[in-house]
Amino acid sequence: xxxxxxxxxxxxxxxxxxxxxxxxxxxxxxxxxxxxxxxxxxxxxxxxxxxxxxxxxxxxxxxxxxxxxxxxxxxxxxxxxxxxxxxxxxxxxxxxxxxxxxxxxxxxxxxxxxxxxxxxxxxxxxxxxxxxxxxxxxxxxxxxxxxxxxxxxxxxxxxxxxxxxxxxxxxxxxxxxxxxxxxxxxxxxxxxxxxxxxxxxxxxxxxxxxxxxxxxxxxxxxxxxxxxxxxxxxxxxxxxxxxxxxxxxxxxxxxxxxxxxxxxxxxxxxxxxxxxxxxxxxxxxxxxxxxxxxxxxxxxxxxxxxxxxxxxxxxxxxxxxxxxxxxxxxxxxxxxxxxxxxxxxxxxxxxxxxxxxxxxxxxxxxxxxxxxxxxxxxxxxxxxxxxxxxxxxxxxxxxxxxxxxxxxxxxxxxxxxxxxxxxxxxxxxxxxxxxxxxxxxxxxxxxxxxxxxxxxxxxxxxxxxxxxxxxxxxxxxx
Numbered sequence: 001x002x003x004x005x006x007x008x009x010x011x012x013x014x015x016x017x018x019x020x021x022x023x024x025x026x027x028x029x030x031x032x033x034x035x036x037x038x039x040x041x042x043x044x045x046x047x048x049x050x051x052x053x054x055x056x057x058x059x060x061x062x063x064x065x066x067x068x069x070x071x072x073x074x075x076x077x078x079x080x081x082x083x084x085x086x087x088x089x090x091x092x093x094x095x096x097x098x099x100x101x102x103x104x105x106x107x108x109x110x111x112x113x114x115x116x117x118x119x120x121x122x123x124x125x126x127x128x129x130x131x132x133x134x135x136x137x138x139x140x141x142x143x144x145x146x147x148x149x150x151x152x153x154x155x156x157x158x159x160x161x162x163x164x165x166x167x168x169x170x171x172x173x174x175x176x177x178x179x180x181x182x183x184x185x186x187x188x189x190x191x192x193x194x195x196x197x198x199x200x201x202x203x204x205x206x207x208x209x210x211x212x213x214x215x216x217x218x219x220x221x222x223x224x225x226x227x228x229x230x231x232x233x234x235x236x237x238x239x240x241x242x243x244x245x246x247x248x249x250x251x252x253x254x255x256x257x258x259x260x261x262x263x264x265x266x267x268x269x270x271x272x273x274x275x276x277x278x279x280x281x282x283x284x285x286x287x288x289x290x291x292x293x294x295x296x297x298x299x300x301x302x303x304x305x306x307x308x309x310x311x312x313x314x315x316x317x318x319x320x321x322x323x324x325x326x327x328x329x330x331x332x333x334x335x336x337x338x339x340x341x342x343x344x345x346x347x348x349x350x351x352x353x354x355x356x357x358x359x360x361x362x363x364x365x366x367x368x369x370x371x372x373x374x375x376x377x378x379x380x381x382x383x384x385x386x387x388x389x390x391x392x393x394x395x396x397x398x399x400x401x402x403x404x405x406x407x408x409x410x411x412x413x414x415x416x417x418x419x420x421x422x423x424x425x426x427x428x429x430x431x432x433x434x435x436x437x438x439x440x441x442x443x444x445x446x447x448x449x450x451x452x453x454x455x456x457x458x459x460x461x462x463x464x465x466x467x468x469x470x471x472x473x474x475x476x477x478x
Contacts (some may be wrong), residue, residue: 011036011051015044015058015090025057027117029125048082055125057112060092060099070099073105080107087128089268094106123228125236125427138446158328164191171318172198177270179255179315180293182322185372185452188293188392191322192251193195195291207241207288212254212454220262221278230279242275245288255292255315256301257456263308270314290315325367325374335371339378351382354390361392362401368432369452378452398435430465433458442469 012029014022015038026035033054038044041062048056056079062074079086087109094098100111107438110124155160172195172424179360180188196206212220221230225240241250252258258266269275270290292315301307325332336354344350367373381394390402433451440446448458460470 010034011053012055012057013038013044013047013053015039015041015056015062015402017059021057021059023093024116024118025121028116045078045082045096048079048086052083053086055128056086056088057091057108058088060090060096060103060111063090063103064099070102072103076103080299082209083435088190088306089124089128101368125239131239150201156328156332157334158323162313164322165194167318167320168195169198171195173200175289177289177315177317178291179298179319180291180322181294181319182295183324183370184457185370186322186324187371188295188322189251189253192205192249192291192293196249196251196289199249199289201248201289205245206248207245207250209241209455212456214259216222216259219259220265223262224265224277227280231278234279237277240275240277242269242286242288243284246286248288250288250290252290252292254294254298254454256298256307257454258292260308263311267308267311270311283356288428307472325370329363332374333359335374336362336378339375340382343379343382347382348381350387350388351390354387355392357392358390358395358399361395365399366428368429372426372452376452411443426465429461430467433461433465433467437462437469444469 010033012025012033012035014035016022017039019037022035022037026033026360029035036047036053041058044056044062046060060343063072065068076088079088088107090100090103090108093112093113093114097113100108100113104111109128112120112124112445120262156165168191178192178195180191182188192208193206196202206362209223211219221234221240223241224233225238225243228234228237235395239418252266265275274285276283278375298312298316299308300307304311325458336359340351340353362374375387377395377399378390381390384394433447436447436450440450444455444458448455451458453461461467
């Protein structure tokens with residue numbers, strides 16, 4: 001047993017015939033660790049049984065002494081049975097790198113080659129510690145999901161959504177790449193989680209990457225990782241999301257926004273299951289299952305030269321289209337009940353229902369923000385409401401249509417149906433963006449948040465409709 005003082009100390013054991021190896025490893029780690037020496041395997045095991053060492057650096061020849069058939073799993077198990085959490089790093093000559101790699105495959109954490117480089121020692125130790133931290137976080141979140149059950153996956157009364165659920169049940173047990181297609185706020189994230197939880201990877205990590213929310217300059221580093229010194233500010237190796245998602249699922253939301261260079265790297269992963277960190281040369285295997293999502297027409301983006309066709313075909317193996325809320329209004333009462341239960345738990349109030357006038361308004365409202373907009377409206381009204389049901393006065397008045405606001409006023413029978421539908425949708429979209437920008441006096445960040453889209457998407461839509469934020473500074477468009 002360690003004393004209270006020893007509990008704060010981290011110990012490293014170096015098993016080598018050469019005392020200089022211990023000194024080089026000690027110089028690489030500074031005063032953060034106490035480094036001790038064992039000159040043979042038996043002494044090493046004896047020390048291991050008496051004290052808990054976080055790291056063991058051991059010469060590959062010492063392992064071979066007791067394993068003439070190179071059964072590294074059996075030898076390493078002798079140490080791991082004593083302390084399963086120990087990180088074992090083998091040391092070998094250049095000529096024996098193959099053996100060092102075999103030891104890593106058998107359970108060692110990493111390897112070093114002679115001559116020992118103190119800088120490389122620190123890098124290896126820090127990389128292992130970073131991996132352990134990430135792994136412990138994933139375990140925590142995975143356990144949390146297990147305790148809470150399926151995340152907010154609700155039933156549906158809509159034939160369209162039931163078709164979506166059937167497709168999910170069919171594709172979930174496979175390894176196929178899935179492309180979720182739908183407007184912002186339709187619940188693509190929840191559908192991706194549903195696929196993951198119904199797959200044989202349910203015990204692995206579920207990593208969510210919102211591609212549209214990550215700056216272009218950081219996107220590749222976040223997705224694929226980087227080596228130390230790969231660019232200014234890269235002071236240490238960083239594991240990418242694809243590495244962290246190994247054995248699980250990675251969900252790439254707003255896939256249509258990624259840069260051309262990121263598209264090439266993603267294509268490589270989908271083709272051969274390997275990636276390279278920024279600044280790295282060695283290929284890294286990843287078996288993460290890819291689920292992508294988009295709220296834009298990727299095929300049209302391909303035709304415009306903004307998205308690679310070969311990547312589109314790799315992603316579009318099993319497309320699933322998520323219908324917008326306006327096409328499944330039969331689900332609105334179900335969703336409202338779900339959100340009310342959620343709010344009652346969150347705010348400790350007791351609101352049991354919703355006024356019929358509000359529910360009628362919900363049935364004809366266009367829901368440009370889909371389920372996310374519905375939830376936001378429910379939460380806002382819930383906070384304001386003082387009675388036992390959500391009443392009209394707690395909702396924005398634009399929710400209740402007037403003759404002036406009706407889209408029917410924009411119908412022009414000289415157009416065909418498809419052109420009329422497109423025109424009405426564009427005019428409604430423009431009016432909605434204008435109202436949101438006016439409400440937030442031209443603030444792009446707040447307006448994008450209300451609309452449930454990224455600032456990048458808002459800028460594109462404003463350019464499309466010729467909207468200028470300066471005209472909304474007063475709160476009203478000029």
